[in-house]
Amino acid sequence: MSSPLSNITPYIYGTTRLGDSSLPREDRLKVAHAAMDAGVWFHTSHTYGDALEVLAEAFAAEPAKIPPLIIKIGWDNIDQLRGVIEENLKPLGLPGMQLGQLCLGGELAEDFANGGECYKVFRQLKDEGLVQGYVVEAFPWTSDAPLRALRAGYTEGIIDGFIFYLNPLQRFASNALWDELLARKQNIIAMRTVSGGPVHSLRDVPGFAWKDYLQKRAVEVAPIFERSGVATWTEFCVRFAHSFPLVKATVGASGKLDNLNAFLAAKENLSPLPADIMDEITTLQRRWSDEFDIRAEPWTM
Numbered sequence: 001m002s003s004p005l006s007n008i009t010p011y012i013y014g015t016t017r018l019g020d021s022s023l024p025r026e027d028r029l030k031v032a033h034a035a036m037d038a039g040v041w042f043h044t045s046h047t048y049g050d051a052l053e054v055l056a057e058a059f060a061a062e063p064a065k066i067p068p069l070i071i072k073i074g075w076d077n078i079d080q081l082r083g084v085i086e087e088n089l090k091p092l093g094l095p096g097m098q099l100g101q102l103c104l105g106g107e108l109a110e111d112f113a114n115g116g117e118c119y120k121v122f123r124q125l126k127d128e129g130l131v132q133g134y135v136v137e138a139f140p141w142t143s144d145a146p147l148r149a150l151r152a153g154y155t156e157g158i159i160d161g162f163i164f165y166l167n168p169l170q171r172f173a174s175n176a177l178w179d180e181l182l183a184r185k186q187n188i189i190a191m192r193t194v195s196g197g198p199v200h201s202l203r204d205v206p207g208f209a210w211k212d213y214l215q216k217r218a219v220e221v222a223p224i225f226e227r228s229g230v231a232t233w234t235e236f237c238v239r240f241a242h243s244f245p246l247v248k249a250t251v252g253a254s255g256k257l258d259n260l261n262a263f264l265a266a267k268e269n270l271s272p273l274p275a276d277i278m279d280e281i282t283t284l285q286r287r288w289s290d291e292f293d294i295r296a297e298p299w300t301m
């Protein structure tokens with residue numbers, strides 16, 4: 001069977017904002033419908049507020065437009081997997097998902113790194129049609145297990161790709177994992193397309209960047225973006241992700257129609273950014289990874 005990644009859309013609508021109850025529900029439904037009308041894949045999780053309820057309502061209204069889904073599943077041991085899958089599929093009334101995003105912690109991460117029982121369970125869930133394929137999530141502090149599994153060849157034939165923050169300000173696979181992914185030509189799904197918002201807001205508006213390090217990185221990246229001559233940050237970021245030939249899609253969120261439309265417009269031009277622009281940013285990312293990311297307390301960035 002071919003990988004679900006062969007049909008993925010280059011822009012994936014991230015649904016966190018659909019679960020933000022400070023936005024009127026009607027507005028969130030409108031955005032969900034607009035993204036469904038556009039025919040793009042969605043990325044979701046039962047941990048995103050009431051996003052699944054909003055999605056369920058939109059899907060029930062237009063079942064012909066239900067998008068393919070990437071859903072977060074995991075977490076710390078094999079026995080949790082089925083429960084998490086059900087927690088997501090049941091509210092949506094769906095029999096399965098296109099891609100399960102494996103969020104690996106604790107025993108499950110260790111089992112994955114060692115080629116253990118989890119691979120049997122992944123195959124069973126696939127045979128049962130609950131999950132059609134898998135992408136493995138990586139953070140700087142969780143890059144080791146995927147790296148060990150990749151090097152040992154355990155992921156072959158069952159893992160379709162890897163998913164992590166990859167945008168001009170963040171590349172959350174450690175340098176070692178990143179190099180291994182490129183050497184082994186693994187599919188990548190990039191997350192947080194615009195890194196949380198426009199680079200000038202991240203740089204200049206106090207409190208806009210949710211962590212100081214993002215503000216500091218925006219100071220370094222804003223002049224590179226300006227020099228590129230690309231008209232908008234959204235276009236720059238979508239093209240940044242797709243400048244890596246192994247990146248199949250980028251996941252970006254919005255609770256506003258205008259900003260969703262900017263993502264949808266940007267996916268029409270996936271031409272790579274100029275090589276010198278990419279070189280500058282990838283050099284920064286390699287430095288940030290060693291100097292900061294892999295030293296950070298888990299879940300603090």
Ligand SMILES: NC(=O)c1ccc[n+]([C@@H]2O[C@H](COP(=O)([O-])OP(=O)(O)OC[C@H]3O[C@@H](n4cnc5c(N)ncnc54)[C@H](OP(=O)(O)O)[C@@H]3O)[C@@H](O)[C@H]2O)c1
Pocket residue numbers: 013014015016017043044072101137191192193194195196197198234251252253254255256258259260262
């Ligand atoms: N571990 C994980 O699995 C994980 C972690 C983080 C994210 N994700 C996935 O990735 C998706 C995106 O992540 P994210 O929301 O953190 O990052 P993002 O897509 O880079 O940023 C979204 C934010 O940027 C704003 N924005 C988007 N376009 C804009 C524009 N043209 N002008 C001004 N503001 C704009 C949005 O505000 P408005 O709503 O006001 O437009 C929203 O607050 C999530 O929805 C989720 O599906 C997954």
